[in-house]
Amino acid sequence: MGVIATLIDLLMWPPVFYLVIFPGFIFTFVLLIILIWAERKVAGRIQMRYGPLEISPRLAGALQLVADLLRYLTQEIIIPRRADRFPYFIAPIAAFVLGMLPIVAIPFSPHYYPIPMNDSILIAAALTTIPPLLTILAGWASNNKFSVIGGARESYLTAAYEAVILISIASIVLAYSTLDFTKAVMLQEQITWGILLNPIAALAMLVGIMMATSRFPFEIVEAEPEVVMGPYTEYSGIMYGLCMGISYVRMFVYNLIFTLLFLGGWHPAGLISTGSFVVDSILVPGAIVATKAIVLSLVMVFARSVYGRYRIDQALAAGWGFWFVIALLSLVVSIGVKAIIGWRA
Amino acid sequence: MESLAKPIKKIVDWATSFSLWPVHLMTACCGCELAVTYAPRLDTERLGSLPFTHARNTNTVIIEGAVTKKMARALKVTYEQMPHPKFVIGMGACAIDGGLFYNSYNLVKPWKVVPINNYIPGCPPRPEALTQAVYALQKEIREKELASYKFLGFLSRRGKKEKESS
Amino acid sequence: MTIPAQAITTRRIAKDVLELHVGPQHPGSGHMRFVIRLDGDIMVEVDPDIGFVHRTMEKLAENREWLKAQPLFERMAILDAANVTIGYFLALEKLLDIEPPPRAKYIRTILCEISRIASHLYGFGILGIFLGHSTAYMWFFGDREVFIELAERLTGQRLTYSFFLPGGVRRDIPTGFKDDFEKAARYIEKRLKEYEAIFMNNPVIRVRVEGVGVLTKDMAVRLGVVGPNARASGVKHDIRVEEPYDAYPELDFEVPVYKEGDALARFLQRVDEIRESLKIIRQALKAMPNGPIIHERYLRMYTKVMKEVLETQGRAKIPAAMINLRPPAGEAYARAEAARGEYFYYLVSNGGTKPYRARVVSPSFRNVLLFKYLMPGYRLADFPAIYGSLDYFPPEADR
């Protein structure tokens, strides 16, 4: 009895609860399942068909991803003899976990965060740049030509989109003059949403996220007719399931950051007050932030039904030649905005 | 342990049966009808069957008709690359006994290359028939525990029986 | 628009190239294998390795009766079955020295054009999925079913019709077919506009196909390219015009020709061809004469029951003598324009019940050369775009 109580206490201890349940591991996993299901369903609707259905007709096939996940879980894991075993095995797992890690720095309300820190934007932005390296590692360790090509593509793209994303984050941070998410959101509550303050930075970051998480039309690393599954070609069973999840997890995390920086975070939450601390400062803001990020993710996922995919050189040209310049331009906009806010504040 | 194994096995069979992803291996002309099977009119994706790219991350081979000697090697490699549990559907008369191309010197009977779970007659079979084959395979997996008898095999009665007999 | 250097001019291949084996189990290959040598991201050498679907049709045809070769040859490209087998019957009729009655000719033409439309839609779908546009794939395949259904009403089969007989066809036009076709035609005309919005004018698709895989007219002539691929490069070559068969000489249609020769032109050429095909079928349905659907030489052999079936149900039974056809000794060739290009049949008879030699050259087999000479110089990512735009069907090439 004592052990269970201690365990529950441990789980309810805010940092652990935050990382394991909401919005950490379990919440993200459930979200992943819903997101991929929604992707297939929406694509089906546009493509004059149903999408997954028969598995649970009453729930419109919502259990489909559970079945796929369980199938992956119980499938054999094959490690090719020529593969470099340790990195091959560790890369997708580490990429999945590290892809989720920026959540430690992302607050869901002024009172709900795992670790209080002043430089949370910096840390979150820094942590998001780790998983691509592991993707490249996975491609290299697989010892498969398609994987190597996929890894090489990822390495080219990484440089392009990271520059765009980081500069657009830098420019909005410049406008807020703070590296703390909480303060940034509070500032947005006072003035207006970041997307209105600096729309150019928001646009550049959105495109950067699409590129980073290989959404269409930038699904180049895993372009099927060319490089099979890119870096993940040799993975099987649950290892492949993890690989497939990486981009979705990263998309959700990026969208959380975007929500906090540009979409006002938990902005209208201050209007609701029930008196209960848990509801007012955890549930409602948390739900608002998560909803914004999910809607954004759904929009990104929807692009699959409308676009084809670019060639790698076209994507790189767009990344460096156009969106990088736009991101730099957003710095100028931010300086202007800062001047205006500075006068007002 | 037996009581615990049963629900687990049931879940595994259920999950596998609703997640039969055929690998993209076109062996002959029935590939046209395979493409139609996953297109809007029949949409076999509603059965949870999604045609996917590579042998490593799929679990079903659909043999579309005739298998030539050249293709038989590719078929064998693809099947061996695939992780357990894996299933094979033989589509068309050619996959059964050569079909229209009986006596051809360049054809191999697919069942001499890989074990086949379900056969579909017809030349080419209508896409409805392929959908039905997927459906039949799902039922067979659930009823005969085709997916779970290897996984957790040591817990099950079937695994014990195999041990005793050997 | 810049045209990359083509590999048909000599090009030094670097020693340290990456050799990729694409296929036969690869989402970007059909039933074949490509050995691609990559220098960075540029393909320097492409070696198409075909024969994975070689079902030895020519040899098998030598061992079967004349009529039984039809289902065999049909399997070359079951998505375009009517156009594939019409050439065989044209050659056989030349050997037999008969000509089908006019009504049969019109029915043949109608079926061939329906088959052509369905086949083109199939090709578009494959191009769509190769460019990562799954919606295009689904839409094209969904709309292809309209024409499959139409052919099914006419012949009773989805794909493999086995519809022709020497000197005739097996079924008459069913009642209400004209209205069904009009409905289908209006639907596809409406849909072609929607495709333009989501696929052809989609900026992402546009940059992938525009200026990619440019086949110059010179090169097309040199390599002997046929079909829409040649016509998209400015070669006005269409057997329906040059050696008109069946009802084509009596119908008015145009052969769309594009000058650009890139993947986009090949795609747009086929779209125009669908429109022309609709025009042809409309005309044919209007101008179709009444009369028998089978040559009178065979009509004379009909028993009373067979005649009754023909008159009441419009189904032409196969008389016993037709199974044991004995064309006089000699050779004859015939050409026919299928969806992918020109089919060439060359039949040699020694007066027996089986062909002495049945030679067939399919358009895909002639277009194989394109992989070798068109692809080098482009990026690896252009490989599916070019492959998809060539509308290549491996079973057709391998026979």
Place this chain on the structure above:
Amino acid sequence: MTASKASEVLSRGTIRGKDGALVINTTVEELVNVARELKELGYTHVVSITAIDYPQENKIVLVVHASLYEASDDRPKVVEIRTELNRESPVAPTLTGVWPSAEFQEREAYDHFGIVFDGHPDLRRVLLLEEDFKGVYPLRKDFVVPEEGIEYKEGWGELRG
């Protein structure tokens, strides 16, 4: 190429009544010359290169069909060049130098009849695998298609499970 020489090539052949093809009978030595002259007449590409096996007469006839694009005049649309080859060791000069479109056609003729095309840049088997058909050329008449019959073993008809 003068017009008189051009018509000389065409006049060597006879028009076949059945299909209107121009048939030119030639020899191995003459083959490339005939092809070159035809090409200069506008027959730009090869439609088919194949062979017919006559084991009784101990010969293989190489049959080349050439054609032209955008035919407008009354020239025959298809020219058939027939060349008799020795059946034991059929060797013919390659036509790839004249018609690049002959490349895969010649590979196929080599694959099916064992005709060696002298000077072909890349003469490999194209449809069949060398491992399976070493020294066997299946479209020759002495290759008899094996009659397989239907395989059946005891108990196959019963339902499993």
